[in-house]
Amino acid sequence: MNTIPYMTQQSQPRIGILGGGQLGRMIIQEALSYNIDIHILDPDPRAPCHQIASSFQCGNITDYHTVIAFGTDKDILSVEIENVNIEALETLQQQGKKIFPQPNILRIIKDKGLQKQFLVEHNFPTAPFVLVNNREDIQQQCAFLPAVNKVRTGGFDGRGVAILHSANDLSQAFDSPGILEKWIPFTKELSVIVARNQDKQTATFPVVECEFNSSSNLVELLFSPADISQEIERQAQEIAVKIIESLDMNGLLAVEFFLTNDNQLLVNEIAPRPHNSGHHTIECNYTSQFGQYLRSILNLPLGSTDTILPGVMINLVGEPQHSGQVNIVGINEAMQQKGVFVHLYGKNETKPNRKMGHITVMHENIQEAKRIARKLMQTVKVIAK
């Protein structure tokens, strides 16, 4: 196990993260409390991390040579997004760098076909699926519908996902390598975040419940704790631990589930990094997902994931038909309320469905937190000036 003192300035390992969006920003906000320097590579010169990273390098995270150059003077490399150049990370790993999550795991997870195959091969409960290469393949699989069509790589933040109820929806299918996943009716979408360090210590956060916006496919509201039985809570946490152990992964893993009408858990997707379903942990849990992420990649002792108080998280995304300089309506009224925590991501330009920030509502009574959150959803809007 490592210790914080080994991370004091001169002797601390140089840590580089590929991607400098809001996840990187919240990682850095947490890292500041531990004197941990974080170096960032991101293609956007105005990325949310650009001003607060120990160093910020502007460059393409999917380009082999750019990632190699960024990694050369680092000791530990990590990611806040899966769509990175994995070959470069493998080369850096061979050179003795520590890469968490490990490149072979990123390779599996970033490809939704390989991810599904991994889950099936390891007997994790998940909806049946078939691999498809293009729209023609999907047409051959009409008997498999209703199904969800996902692109194998590059989908993000709700993009690259289409629900095909019947052959009538085929025009919405992606004409590119993807998967067709059997559509199984469910009552809830759940998520568990699990961490694992090099000492093989694991820790799971309590299960949360996600409410998605049906048009954008983005998490709109998140409830912690989820309104589920203790048995489902236990099962979901157990599956999450088994997945991170099967992957032999070091880092933070989010496991999204469907809870079916007959009370079965099906793994939907996994993500090897801090996750949108864990933002409430900043206030609501003894350790935040960002602190836990740092502990996991630095082999520090994992922190308590216990809940301090229940909470509801609202994603602040750009309103449809609004592009340009951001203006957040109603934020003032939100800030006046006890237990309302505003987090903006340092982005100046809004676009439809762009994640601009989030709000956490913390309250002793989850029902009351939900009531406040649903009201804030009506009043707080991200528009253009």
Added chain:
Amino acid sequence: MNTIPYMTQQSQPRIGILGGGQLGRMIIQEALSYNIDIHILDPDPRAPCHQIASSFQCGNITDYHTVIAFGTDKDILSVEIENVNIEALETLQQQGKKIFPQPNILRIIKDKGLQKQFLVEHNFPTAPFVLVNNREDIQQQCAFLPAVNKVRTGGFDGRGVAILHSANDLSQAFDSPGILEKWIPFTKELSVIVARNQDKQTATFPVVECEFNSSSNLVELLFSPADISQEIERQAQEIAVKIIESLDMNGLLAVEFFLTNDNQLLVNEIAPRPHNSGHHTIECNYTSQFGQYLRSILNLPLGSTDTILPGVMINLVGEPQHSGQVNIVGINEAMQQKGVFVHLYGKNETKPNRKMGHITVMHENIQEAKRIARKLMQTVKVIAK
């Protein structure tokens, strides 16, 4: 009242803070969640803010021309330390800049003689005092002993304070302009932090109890809530509000009290900025003192100061006889415990009694938090490598 949207990048006021130490660092950590840019002036190129400020200018905060130059392109100026060039702030105020706290208030508070006169003139309860110019003056006042001798300006973090029990202690008196404050036995030292914005809205944090290290005169442990009666709680908060209103101050004010053996509150000192007695609010209160400070100087609605859970704060200061590259012993064990929050200030070099960080212990039961904290005080030590 202002709103957050008006603070989005292009149209936000340019905010400059004199001083870039740990208070500035924690202000910036909070400001990041609101997309608020903070520009810093500090003489130390490696000050805790140097890497995370929107811009960091290295310069002398007590030099008139340096402060004027720093302030020229700012709209709002503030301080995280009192010992700044007030004439420059007055000039900038005349030029139309907003200065919070206002320069005339800084002038009163930074001089402990003027500060005591203000308290006495406004009938706030405080120990009797006399002004002295040098050690000879103090010798004339032997009848006034036992007393506390404080230098009028420049004292900080426990420096510039001597307790003179009798004429035998005169060698420890300061041979410079100061005050002699009657030594009155007390049972507790308390502190209240109060905020006030331009709309004259005020909000007080719950009263906390401070335990000082008798040799360094630094806060060693802080308990929230204080173990006092509701009536004392009410009185202390009322006095704090009356002081900030009497000063007509906008910003954050810490009011330190003695609670005498006969249960009277005496104002000890006031500080017009975030304060060491408020660090626990980061985790333990719905709004942190740093968030409240930002709201107060930007005329945003003040946040709820209610307690989430009780807490104890431990200052991590450099051990005596240790100077050099920092090494924090025992931090690993501390981080393993539920409810233990570590905050390091990004300082690489430790010196005896230098404030290097703090730890907050949060627990439903304040007695249990005290037990954990007293144990951590034995195990966590800031030494040199």
